[in-house]
Amino acid sequence: MSTVSISSDANPLALRLSPMMIVAIVILGGWFSVALAAPLIAPYDPDAIDIGRMLAAPSATHWFGTDQVGRDVFSRVIYAARVDLFLCVVGVLPSLLIGTAVGLLSGYFGGLIDSVFMRIYDLTVAFPFFVLVLAIVGVIGPGLVNFIIALTLVGWVSYARLVRAEVLTVRESEYVRATECLGYPTRAILFRHVLPNTIRPVIAYAVSDAVLVMLAGASFGFLGMGAQPPLAEWGVMISDGQAFIQQAWWICLFPGLSAISLGLGFAFLGDGLGQMQRGEVAA
Numbered sequence: 059m060s061t062v063s064i065s066s067d068a069n070p071l072a073l074r075l076s077p078m079m080i081v082a083i084v085i086l087g088g089w090f091s092v093a094l095a096a097p098l099i100a101p102y103d104p105d106a107i108d109i110g111r112m113l114a115a116p117s118a119t120h121w122f123g124t125d126q127v128g129r130d131v132f133s134r135v136i137y138a139a140r141v142d143l144f145l146c147v148v149g150v151l152p153s154l155l156i157g158t159a160v161g162l163l164s165g166y167f168g169g170l171i172d173s174v175f176m177r178i179y180d181l182t183v184a185f186p187f188f189v190l191v192l193a194i195v196g197v198i199g200p201g202l203v204n205f206i207i208a209l210t211l212v213g214w215v216s217y218a219r220l221v222r223a224e225v226l227t228v229r230e231s232e233y234v235r236a237t238e239c240l241g242y243p244t245r246a247i248l249f250r251h252v253l254p255n256t257i258r259p260v261i262a263y264a265v266s267d268a269v270l271v272m273l274a275g276a277s278f279g280f281l282g283m284g285a286q287p288p289l290a291e292w293g294v295m296i297s298d299g300q301a302f303i304q305q306a307w308w309i310c311l312f313p314g315l316s317a318i319s320l321g322l323g324f325a326f327l328g329d330g331l332g333q334m335q336r337g338e339v340a341a
Contacts, residue, residue, distance in 0.1 A: 079330035085323030093139040100133035104290045113306045123308040125298060134290040135312050141291045142272055142320060145206070149271035152210040154264050157217025158257070162248060164218065165225025175218060182215045191274065192283065200283045209271060220263055224256035231255075259332075266328030269321045276317050292317045 075083070092099060102120075108128030116123040122131035164175040182190070194208035228234060229252065237247050278284030279293025287294055292313040299309025 076330050076333060078326045082323050082326035082330055085319060086327060089139055089320055092136055093143050096136045096140060100136045102130035102133040104134040104137040105288050113302060116308055122312045125309045126302055131309060131312055134295060135316050138290040138292045138295060141285055142275060145275040146268040146272050149206055149209045150264050150268050153213035154217055157214040158221050158260060161218035161221025162225055162253060165222035166229055166248060166252060179215050179219055187212060195283050202285045205278055205284045217260060220260055221256055224259060225252055228252050228255050262328055262331035265324055265331055268324040272321055
């Protein structure tokens, strides 16, 4: 009696990390460590006001200087890392989960589900991403939670489209056809054979999307539509310092550099995962 062995042809990711991945891990690991240890690292209360030290230049007492109400900029940058990392994770995760579920069902079953999704996708891409998010935040009101809700309402569509395209390819593979012929339950086919072979490019995209979410969070904080003062957030800090840019450049400079470095960390990680997915990393 012959036996039938059903398995996917997906190869495991290469274990050797590229220099880009190493740099990304160092940057992101550093920022996550800083965020977790913020109470131990920050020398001052980030919200403590000291009128006697307003707009103090960087010094041994205040490494990054103070802002317009005497708050220590270094301490606020450290605590703001918590908010911006929270945005990167929570701003991406709901869109990833919802989009993956919709794309999986749409690509595998097609029919009405696929038609409805494609119409939603056409409607969403007809408008720029930031315009849609800004419009939703304008309707439901500013704030960190509302900003994340707006991101989710708009962002899941891109994930669903990516998963759908991957599922349409995997669905025609021999091992999926074999499981269908053998009468495997649909749930087992979807979660044991289809999803594991479509999720890798989605994860790489999600990491790259974290850069967009972080920049969007900083931008909306700058516009007063995201995180609200006195919460320490890099976009809010830059907005607070723009009126004092000529005499107190440090208020904007250090939050801006922090945002750039975190964005580069996620961008490098996303590019590195993309290279590993394409098999461009040498074994």
